[in-house]
Amino acid sequence: xxxxxxxxxxxxxxxxxxxxxxxxxxxxxxxxxxxxxxxxxxxxxxxxxxxxxxxxxxxxxxxxxxxxxxxxxxxxxxxxxxxxxxxxxxxxxxxxxxxxxxxxxxxxxxxxxxxxxxxxxxxxxxxxxxxxxxxxxxxxxxxxxxxxxxxxxxxxxxxxxxxxxxxxxxxxxxxxxxxxxxxxxxxxxx
Amino acid sequence: xxxxxxxxxxxxxxxxxxxxxxxxxxxxxxxxxxxxxxxxxxxxxxxxxxxxxxxxxxxxxxxxxxxxxxxxxxxxxxxxxxxxxxxxxxxxxxxxxxxxxx
Amino acid sequence: xxxxxxxxxxxxxxxxxxxxxxxxxxxxxxxxxxxxxxxxxxxxxxxxxxxxxxxxxxxxxxxxxxxxxxxxxxxxxxxxxxxxxxxxxxxxxxxxxxxxxxxxxxxxxxxxxxxxxxxxxxxxxxxxxxxxxxxxxxxxxxxxxxxxxxxxxxxxxxxxxxxxxxxxxxxxxxxxxxxxxxxxxxxxxxxxxxxxxxxxxxxxxxxxxxxxxxxxxxxxxxxxxxxxxxxxxxxxxxxxxxxxxxxxxxxxxxxxxxxxxxxxxxxxxxxxxxxxxxxxxxxxxxxxxxxxxxxxxxxxxxxxxxxxxxxxxxxxxxxxxxxxxxxxxxxxxxxxxxxxxxxxxxxxxxxxxxxxxxxxxxxxxxxxxxxxxxxxxxxxxxxxxxxxxxxxxxxx
Numbered sequence: 001x002x003x004x005x006x007x008x009x010x011x012x013x014x015x016x017x018x019x020x021x022x023x024x025x026x027x028x029x030x031x032x033x034x035x036x037x038x039x040x041x042x043x044x045x046x047x048x049x050x051x052x053x054x055x056x057x058x059x060x061x062x063x064x065x066x067x068x069x070x071x072x073x074x075x076x077x078x079x080x081x082x083x084x085x086x087x088x089x090x091x092x093x094x095x096x097x098x099x100x101x102x103x104x105x106x107x108x109x110x111x112x113x114x115x116x117x118x119x120x121x122x123x124x125x126x127x128x129x130x131x132x133x134x135x136x137x138x139x140x141x142x143x144x145x146x147x148x149x150x151x152x153x154x155x156x157x158x159x160x161x162x163x164x165x166x167x168x169x170x171x172x173x174x175x176x177x178x179x180x181x182x183x184x185x186x187x188x189x190x
Numbered sequence: 191x192x193x194x195x196x197x198x199x200x201x202x203x204x205x206x207x208x209x210x211x212x213x214x215x216x217x218x219x220x221x222x223x224x225x226x227x228x229x230x231x232x233x234x235x236x237x238x239x240x241x242x243x244x245x246x247x248x249x250x251x252x253x254x255x256x257x258x259x260x261x262x263x264x265x266x267x268x269x270x271x272x273x274x275x276x277x278x279x280x281x282x283x284x285x286x287x288x289x290x291x292x
Numbered sequence: 293x294x295x296x297x298x299x300x301x302x303x304x305x306x307x308x309x310x311x312x313x314x315x316x317x318x319x320x321x322x323x324x325x326x327x328x329x330x331x332x333x334x335x336x337x338x339x340x341x342x343x344x345x346x347x348x349x350x351x352x353x354x355x356x357x358x359x360x361x362x363x364x365x366x367x368x369x370x371x372x373x374x375x376x377x378x379x380x381x382x383x384x385x386x387x388x389x390x391x392x393x394x395x396x397x398x399x400x401x402x403x404x405x406x407x408x409x410x411x412x413x414x415x416x417x418x419x420x421x422x423x424x425x426x427x428x429x430x431x432x433x434x435x436x437x438x439x440x441x442x443x444x445x446x447x448x449x450x451x452x453x454x455x456x457x458x459x460x461x462x463x464x465x466x467x468x469x470x471x472x473x474x475x476x477x478x479x480x481x482x483x484x485x486x487x488x489x490x491x492x493x494x495x496x497x498x499x500x501x502x503x504x505x506x507x508x509x510x511x512x513x514x515x516x517x518x519x520x521x522x523x524x525x526x527x528x529x530x531x532x533x534x535x536x537x538x539x540x541x542x543x544x545x546x547x548x549x550x551x552x553x554x555x556x557x558x559x560x561x562x563x564x565x566x567x568x569x570x571x572x573x574x575x576x577x578x579x580x581x582x583x584x585x586x587x588x589x590x591x592x593x594x595x596x597x598x599x600x601x602x603x604x605x606x607x608x609x610x611x612x613x614x615x616x617x618x619x620x621x622x623x624x625x626x627x628x629x630x631x632x633x634x635x636x637x638x639x640x641x642x643x644x645x646x647x648x649x650x651x652x653x654x655x656x657x658x659x660x661x662x663x664x665x666x667x668x669x670x671x672x673x674x675x676x677x678x679x680x681x682x683x684x685x686x687x688x
Contacts, residue, residue, distance in 0.1 A: 038470035041327075041412060063573045064467070064656075
């Protein structure tokens with residue numbers, strides 16, 4: 001892994017892309033790295049396109065600007081492919097991770113000629129199968145960790161279990177579903 | 191810095207004044223005889239006064255002293271002659287007189 | 293001896309709220325406004341969970357928030373509030389009263405632009421608009437500095453040589469909503485550092501009467517203002533004393549400003565807030581290419597360290613003066629007026645170029661900072677004319 005990894009998230013207000021970016025910062029922090037997780041605020045509305053960012057680094061992070069040439073892009077809502085230039089500035093040695101039931105070949109025409117790695121994952125199907133509802137950010141987080149390798153699988157899984165056990169202390173029945181969603185998504189893109 | 195307000199006057203250098211011009215003594219208005227500002231003067235007709243005491247709390251300058259449940263003569267050293275006591279008196283026991291003398 | 297550091301990650305708003313829980317001011321009147329809303333929200337949660345016994349007063353406006361803060365502080369309670377943008381503007385009248393009544397209130401400001409056009413994002417127009425209200429103003433680069441500055445604010449404000457309110461500023465969203473690494477301190481050392489509030493004079497003090505904010509005729513008011521001005525001047529030394537003591541505890545050093553790689557720099561960028569970190573990154577990159585460049589990050593804007601800045605800039609060839617605020621006076625922003633005035637008074641005749649950047653959340657990138665250093669070099673080495681008061685990142 002190089003010194004600083006920069007990730008840009010595309011989602012819609014209310015879908016949890018910001019939360020996923022903050023969670024990624026959280027799990028990377030626990031490995032002793034320097035992290036940044038921050039959203040870009042536009043009109044604060046459910047459904048509006050939103051962007052969130054991560055920097056994860058071995059070194060102290062001083063920059064306080066958005067990310068224009070990300071190593072990775074994560075698209076939580078594939079309908080954004082029509083309206084947002086999600087591959088803008090994306091490095092070709094990096095990758096784009098898209099939540100879609102379609103194959104890589106099917107989404108490729110919408111990626112403005114991006115030549116790097118394209119990873120598709122049906123986060124909705126995984127979420128519905130494991131949690132009974134469409135919460136795409138948990139599987140998208142796992143897919144992002146698997147592709148970016150900002151931390152090891154086992155450490156990620158263990159940290160997430162601990163954090164779910166804390167977060168859902170009063171709803172232990174959802175912990176297993178969330179863990180299953182993480183593991184399935186991780187395997188799907190590995 | 192707790193300062194004796196009576197020692198500060200308009201000739202005091204700024205360094206002798208208090209922070210934020212805070213005042214550290216109570217009731218200092220007593221030291222200023224604002225009664226000399228008066229152009230009209232309230233005067234009691236004691237035959238009409240029923241000691242209802244309505245005039246005392248409305249006086250903006252605390253110039254109607256009360257002792258043992260009874261109002262006393264005006265404190266003319268501080269009464270500015272506003273006439274509110276005249277308006278509030280239900281028994282017409284106070285009249286305004288022109289000039290500074292009661 | 294440094295105290296134990298708790299390594300954490302949190303946003304700037306979380307960091308300030310954490311510090312509030314540790315300092316536990318006695319009274320906090322506040323009214324929510326983006327992007328500082330999370331602070332009263334988190335404080336209320338601490339109170340609801342029984343972790344904090346601050347008296348939180350939900351008021352109906354920021355004007356009332358500052359009025360209630362003035363009343364509480366005058367009564368003798370350690371008092372704070374939080375706001376942003378239009379909220380600070382609505383406090384305007386009361387800000388001046390807090391300062392002239394010499395009340396050591398602490399306000400945590402999450403910088404957001406003043407309308408219009410209406411916008412929720414960061415610039416310094418709110419804080420800068422209040423620059424002549426008599427408040428000490430300290431700006432943070434990141435969540436760590438917001439946390440550290442908040443803790444230092446009370447000993448500065450409450451020092452008998454100062455007795456002035458302090459505004460602790462951080463950049464809206466850019467640091468307030470960004471999760472970053474931070475080193476927190478345990479509760480006890482923070483509480484010890486801030487100490488118990490024991491004002492010499494306060495209103496709820498039986499037998500020792502005091503009137504706060506009396507009417508003052510012209511024969512007295514100017515004298516009071518001079519006393520206030522002298523307290524502001526004295527606060528500079530107190531800020532440094534408090535920073536030294538804080539450094540001994542935390543291991544983190546603070547001054548009136550930070551000089552980053554300026555020792556031999558030909559070109560220096562003077563900048564405040566979160567963009568200073570971006571400018572430092574540009575400096576690192578240009579230094580790798582052999583450029584002698586540095587950053588002077590202004591931390592304490594009020595009192596304005598005029599002579600100290602002139603001294604720090606005297607050996608460079610040119611300085612870029614960066615305002616995240618427009619003064620609409622035809623001459624850029626406040627720093628653009630104050631720094632050259634200070635250089636002139638100190639007879640430091642270096643070139644300065646003023647810029648306006650980052651208005652209403654316009655992003656300030658490493659390339660933007662690097663381009664400004666290129667401007668300075670072009671000016672000095674190639675005699676090229678460089679535009680004054682240029683808007684960085686403006687579409688033309």
